[in-house]
Amino acid sequence: MPYCPSVQSSDTLCFLGVGMKGDDVARSEWETRFRSLFSTDAAIIAVQILPGKTYMTFDSIKTAEKVRQEWQGRVLPRRLSRHPVTVLFGRAYEAKINPEPENVIVDPLADTLTPATCLPKGLQLFMFLNEAEESSLLTLLDSKQWDKSGVTRRTQHYGAAAIDFRSKSLDTRRPTVPIPIQCRDLLARARRQQQACGVAWPSGPLADTDASCLGRDQMTVNEYQPGDGIAAHIDAHSLFEDGLLIMSLGSAYVMDFREQRHNDLQDGEAGPRCSLLLPRRSLLVLQGEARYNWTHGLASRKTDKVNGRLVSRGRRVSLSFRRLRNGNPPLCECLFPASCDKRIPGNSPFPFIFSTNHVCRVEGLETVRDRIAANIAYGAATNNDRRETFEVFITSILVVSHLLLLPFQPTLCILSLHLRDLDIPMMKARCFIH
Ligand SMILES: O=C(O)CCC(=O)C(=O)O
Numbered sequence: 001m002p003y004c005p006s007v008q009s010s011d012t013l014c015f016l017g018v019g020m021k022g023d024d025v026a027r028s029e030w031e032t033r034f035r036s037l038f039s040t041d042a043a044i045i046a047v048q049i050l051p052g053k054t055y056m057t058f059d060s061i062k063t064a065e066k067v068r069q070e071w072q073g074r075v076l077p078r079r080l081s082r083h084p085v086t087v088l089f090g091r092a093y094e095a096k097i098n099p100e101p102e103n104v105i106v107d108p109l110a111d112t113l114t115p116a117t118c119l120p121k122g123l124q125l126f127m128f129l130n131e132a133e134e135s136s137l138l139t140l141l142d143s144k145q146w147d148k149s150g151v152t153r154r155t156q157h158y159g160a161a162a163i164d165f166r167s168k169s170l171d172t173r174r175p176t177v178p179i180p181i182q183c184r185d186l187l188a189r190a191r192r193q194q195q196a197c198g199v200a201w202p203s204g205p206l207a208d209t210d211a212s213c214l215g216r217d218q219m220t221v222n223e224y225q226p227g228d229g230i231a232a233h234i235d236a237h238s239l240f241e242d243g244l245l246i247m248s249l250g251s252a253y254v255m256d257f258r259e260q261r262h263n264d265l266q267d268g269e270a271g272p273r274c275s276l277l278l279p280r281r282s283l284l285v286l287q288g289e290a291r292y293n294w295t296h297g298l299a300s301r302k303t304d305k306v307n308g309r310l311v312s313r314g315r316r317v318s319l320s321f322r323r324l325r326n327g328n329p330p331l332c333e334c335l336f337p338a339s340c341d342k343r344i345p346g347n348s349p350f351p352f353i354f355s356t357n358h359v360c361r362v363e364g365l366e367t368v369r370d371r372i373a374a375n376i377a378y379g380a381a382t383n384n385d386r387r388e389t390f391e392v393f394i395t396s397i398l399v400v401s402h403l404l405l406l407p408f409q410p411t412l413c414i415l416s417l418h419l420r421d422l423d424i425p426m427m428k429a430r431c432f433i434h
């Protein structure tokens with residue numbers, strides 16, 4: 001299964017930071033006080049009070065959702081907690097990450113240049129087009145208008161939007177042109193072919209025929225003359241979903257990959273490199289780790305060294321396919337926050353917490369209070385305590401995800417962020433309101 005988070009609520013909500021925390025009241029009294037918080041029509045089926053957390057089960061998901069909406073961002077009354085406790089809602093859901101993750105499948109005809117085991121997980125390369133298809137695609141593309149405005153190489157843009165390679169953002173001024181049907185059909189064939197072999201196919205570009213998804217598909221054509229290249233980059237997480245497909249026409253070029261290692265939450269350290277020859281008529285599929293956490297690029301040169309031989313480059317035309325992210329603002333769900341432009345400090349509040357198997361997403365960052373909490377959790381804390389607060393935040397969410405996801409997965413939970421537990425003075429918290 002490709003990465004495909006599914007979200008579904010349950011009727012159980014968990015309040016973290018409010019439980020029998022040394023309060024000197026009887027359990028029954030505490031339960032009465034806690035129940036009295038909720039409107040009378042919220043039918044509470046069960047209350048389970050544990051040290052530091054309370055689980056509330058309601059008669060239906062609808063009621064749980066109502067309580068969730070009512071309590072989003074509010075501070076619990078003092079009779080329940082002596083310390084200020086902000087209720088933050090999180091949705092814990094299972095991120096169905098390809099379990100292996102996807103094997104590297106490199107066509108036996110291709111030169112990997114590096115042992116296949118060094119290639120990023122989530123990379124597939126296979127020979128795809130026949131000569132007639134390659135030449136008819138080249139004829140088709142050469143009959144269209146090439147654009148020379150953005151970068152040294154010539155480009156064409158189709159589908160949902162054009163990319164401005166200089167600013168690495170969408171070029172919304174450019175009129176959109178539909179993706180040629182031939183290209184669509186070919187990719188649909190690739191997908192059928194791979195799926196028939198049991199190979200994971202990204203959930204992104206051209207993965208389904210749903211009109212609302214197809215409307216977000218995007219194709220870029222790049223032309224490289226010998227000497228041209230493209231700088232190492234990761235296609236912006238904020239713009240595109242998982243799944244980047246690159247079809248190569250005309251000439252083989254070596255593509256270089258580099259893993260982004262993050263041994264600190266802020267500082268990326270360059271990781272291992274590897275290279276792969278992309279033969280003409282091949283299709284490269286990057287998903288998961290390969291798409292989100294490895295850069296890809298083509299060195300600007302006229303020859304490539306392939307197994308000790310110097311091979312001259314010719315004219316190469318590549319077709320890259322992506323799908324624009326949905327949502328306003330679009331939020332990325334990858335497991336590589338340090339490579340993710342939706343999460344780099346200062347760029348946006350930190351909206352996701354991740355663990356190995358689950359992704360928990362804190363919802364409703366629109367309100368000031370939510371933003372404070374999210375910022376405290378990550379972006380706005382000072383460098384020294386950022387890691388610490390982040391870890392505290394993660395720990396609280398992991399507790400929830402582990403406790404709740406096992407019996408009722410996926411589920412909805414409420415996270416209350418205990419400012420005092422995080423050891424961040426309220427004064428400091430207030431600084432982040434703006
Ligand atoms: O031309 C290629 O093979 C790479 C293109 C690419 O990286 C992109 O369009 O994002």
Ligand SMILES: [Fe+2]
Nearest residue numbers: 233234235296
């Ligand atoms: Fe790219």
